[in-house]
Amino acid sequence: MMFCIKKVLATLFLIGFTGNILRAQISPPGLGDTKTALWTAFGIKRQLDSLGKKQALSYIAIGRKSNPDDYNALSKQAIFVLNHEVYHSFAPHQQYSYAVSYRRQPQYEGSTPYEKENTEQEFRIYGRYAYTFDLGKKWKLKNTVRQEFRKFFAADFSKVEEDFQLRTRIKSQLTYTVSPKNNQKLAVSAEALFSLSHLNGPDTQWESFGYREMRITAYYMFDIPHSPFTVDIGYMNNLIKDSRSIHRGGVHYVAVDLIWNIPFSR
Template sequence: MVKTWSAILLGTIINVNCLAQFSPPGLGEANTASWFAIGMKQHLNETKTVTSATHLGLGRISNPDAYNPFEKSSIYVVNEEVTHQFRKNWKYSAALSYRWQNKYKDTPPYDLDTPNARQELRIYSRFSYLNSLNKMDYSFSYRPELRFFYDPDFSAATKNTQFRSRFRAKAAFNLNALETHKISTTAEAMFSTTRTNSWSTFEYQEIRFCLYYSITFPKQKLTFNLGYMNDLIGKDSITDVHYFAFDIMINHPFSI
């Protein structure tokens, strides 16, 4: 299994300089899930090397014994990320994210648990190497993040803090000369340590594979993204979750 994941990760060699989708967040152990987001990218300087990306998103999940990805609400996300491309092939970013995720019991009829939700404040950065080859744009990135978890009343959750490292490869293939139609794919492996009374061992947790089709309308400054994500959670006993995603990106609506 590890050899298969490694082959896929290396085979996809993957990111794109201006890719405009908001990949689904992990929603835990479920059969299927759905994700919708709307966001905006905007250059913040005249050289177009500093960019803001803001999005609002919501996710839904199936019950454990069913496969309806719209069965019940799961997560609400507000995310802001500012990116600086300081060299032709290098960029970094800093971001802040707030998330509210409902918690359900794992026994029928799968009602809301107690507490019924978890709040999360996430701070992260991203360091990326970008390049291209013929019609393919690609890159590798590393994303360290700190996650702080709270109960609905803002008291600290039992598992209250997590440090996670995400290693991602991503590629986009242009399907036409105007580069308005793209196919993109990603592979992202995650390692983390979580604190309850003390910190757990830093170890592998999951890997996610995405496949997206994107179409951009330059005059309208809009990009529509339709995608699929496969989330493989765990090492020995693996949970396989299937996501269906759609998002809308508003591209640089304000002149600099």
């Protein structure tokens, strides 16, 4: 009997501990030069050790987007994503992670009626380092550097215009604890993206390294009462350099994530 009580208490503790250590929304990817987009994801978050220092987040997600000249975010299929990331909180306030990802993204013509041209595949690996500052009891500031390698193929694995890309992402996120009830939090962030690409073609060449886009997000996060699930509801504004959308205030995203939290179990 005592063993069962201890096991239940340990499970509840780990669920709560997971929410505090790894409380990161599944932010939308860039879906190109459009007006509006919708991003939905389902993730499974697991504790990998009894101390709560190692976690894994796996998710499946889809995105839809509007045509360049309307605001119907459900108009076209935009992306399909499979992602797996492992996190390690190796020191107070410090965390690193590494991940693999597969993405499948339809490409559309640039003029009306915006018919589908082809499908592009992407295989991605990346690493991330984060440092979190405690700003009082309710505020946290998390600064992150993420380095990515992205390799691109057509649907039949033939070459596409962009061979591969090295991309650096720098992000700051400010999180406010609204209430301990249901672990309610608000988070706002800004992320700048810089990249260097290698292009296929008759004469292979490199693009110059430089700033490409800015992503600004706002999220409300909470736990569903009496369940292991967390919901994230957010908005993202994607400002793409030299795009048509940047003259209209960027691309506007609505994002919804559902995450299933699984405690550590031997």
